[in-house]
Amino acid sequence: MKIALCVLISFSLLFSFGAYADETEEITIQDTEGITAEDLEISEPITLPGNFFYGFKNAWRNIRLAFIADSVKKAELRLKFSNELMLEARKLAEQNKEALLQKTMERYEKHMQKISERAEKLKEDPEAGKFLDKLTDKMIKHQVIMERLENNLEDKPEVLAKIRANRERALESFGTIMSKVEENTEKTRERMENQMQEIIREKAPDLQQQLEQNKETIRQRVEQVIKRTTGECENKCGDNECQEVVCEASDCPCFETPIICPQDCETEANKVQKGR
Numbered sequence: 032m033k034i035a036l037c038v039l040i041s042f043s044l045l046f047s048f049g050a051y052a053d054e055t056e057e058i059t060i061q062d063t064e065g066i067t068a069e070d071l072e073i074s075e076p077i078t079l080p081g082n083f084f085y086g087f088k089n090a091w092r093n094i095r096l097a098f099i100a101d102s103v104k105k106a107e108l109r110l111k112f113s114n115e116l117m118l119e120a121r122k123l124a125e126q127n128k129e130a131l132l133q134k135t136m137e138r139y140e141k142h143m144q145k146i147s148e149r150a151e152k153l154k155e156d157p158e159a160g161k162f163l164d165k166l167t168d169k170m171i172k173h174q175v176i177m178e179r180l181e182n183n184l185e186d187k188p189e190v191l192a193k194i195r196a197n198r199e200r201a202l203e204s205f206g207t208i209m210s211k212v213e214e215n216t217e218k219t220r221e222r223m224e225n226q227m228q229e230i231i232r233e234k235a236p237d238l239q240q241q242l243e244q245n246k247e248t249i250r251q252r253v254e255q256v257i258k259r260t261t262g263e264c265e266n267k268c269g270d271n272e273c274q275e276v277v278c279e280a281s282d283c284p285c286f287e288t289p290i291i292c293p294q295d296c297e298t299e300a301n302k303v304q305k306g307r
Contacts, residue, residue, distance in 0.1 A: 065179060066172045071114040079119055080131040089138075102152040103162050109142040110162075110169060116142070117173050124180050129190045132180075136197040140204075147204040150211035159212055160222075167226040170205045174198070174249060199290045202249065206256025219257065223250060255286035268292035 068075040078088050092112050099105045116139040123132040146166075153159045177198045184191040213219040227249075258264040264285040267274055273296035274287040289296040 066175050068118055070172055071118065071169060073111065073114045073118070076115055076119045076122065079122055080135050081123075081128060101156075102149060103156045103158045106146045106149070106153060106162060107165070109146050110166060113139050113142045113173070114169060117176050121176055121180065124183060129184075129187065133190065133193055136194060140197045140200050143201045143204040147207045147211075150208045153208075154212040163209065163212060163222060164226060166205065166208065167223055168230060170201070171227055171230055171249060173201065177201075196290060199288055202252045203256060203290060205249075206253040209253055210257040219253075220250075223253065252286075259285045268295055271295060273297070 078085050096105060096108060099108060116135055120132055120135045120139065123129075123135060153162065156162075177194065180194055181191055181198075184194060209219050209223075213222070255264070259266065264283055267284040268287060268291070271294075273292070274284045275296070285291075287296055
């Protein structure tokens with residue numbers, strides 16, 4: 032136990048020094064509009080990927096996760112790290128560091144996937160409902176940030192395609208979590224609607240339209256994930272036809288994307304390589 036405590040203290044000191052080292056670089060990039068660090072209930076990130084001390088920061092995250100056994104608390108911590116990674120990605124995009132941006136988005140996606148893989152354990156906890164509220168709130172805000180990232184990457188199609196894939200897989204993980212933890216699908220829909228309306232009310236008028244658009248995108252995607260999980264739609268993956276637009280009835284085919292059904296749907300990356 033003493034050894035573990037020494038390791039924790041050592042990483043804490045290294046992380047603190049790393050933050051101080053980055054402060055001397057005077058990173059002053061701020062997002063003057065849109066989703067803020069305060070909206071995500073975190074501090075503005077200082078130590079970014081590419082900095083020597085970022086490895087210690089990432090290792091410290093893993094150590095913190097290793098010391099938590101409670102399923103909801105671990106999921107909340109992963110969500111917190113996802114919030115941090117999302118803002119790190121935004122700063123890297125502003126600094127035109129595309130390679131580091133892609134790695135950061137992969138880390139973000141991995142945390143969401145880990146929550147999804149352990150979602151069955153969450154529904155046994157009485158605090159699961161509060162976590163789903165928080166998860167829904169943050170996922171909508173992540174989508175707003177990622178949409179703005181994509182808008183700034185339109186002249187870099189290969190990077191853009193990868194970021195869109197990260198965004199889609201994150202939404203897929205989110206939908207899977209909701210469908211596994213919330214047995215009542217109507218309650219899931221109500222929870223999503225309530226959280227989305229609350230965010231829209233909180234944000235400035237210039238962001239309300241964008242939030243409304245993201246609200247509909249997320250609602251449709253999560254609906255499709257729930258239908259696929261519960262068997263409410265017909266899975267036609269493998270019929271050589273990409274079901275990108277589907278109807279709403281119970282006998283309609285399941286929605287497909289290059290992530291969900293790569294054999295039927297051509298990826299954006301492939302289109303770029305083929306010059307389409």
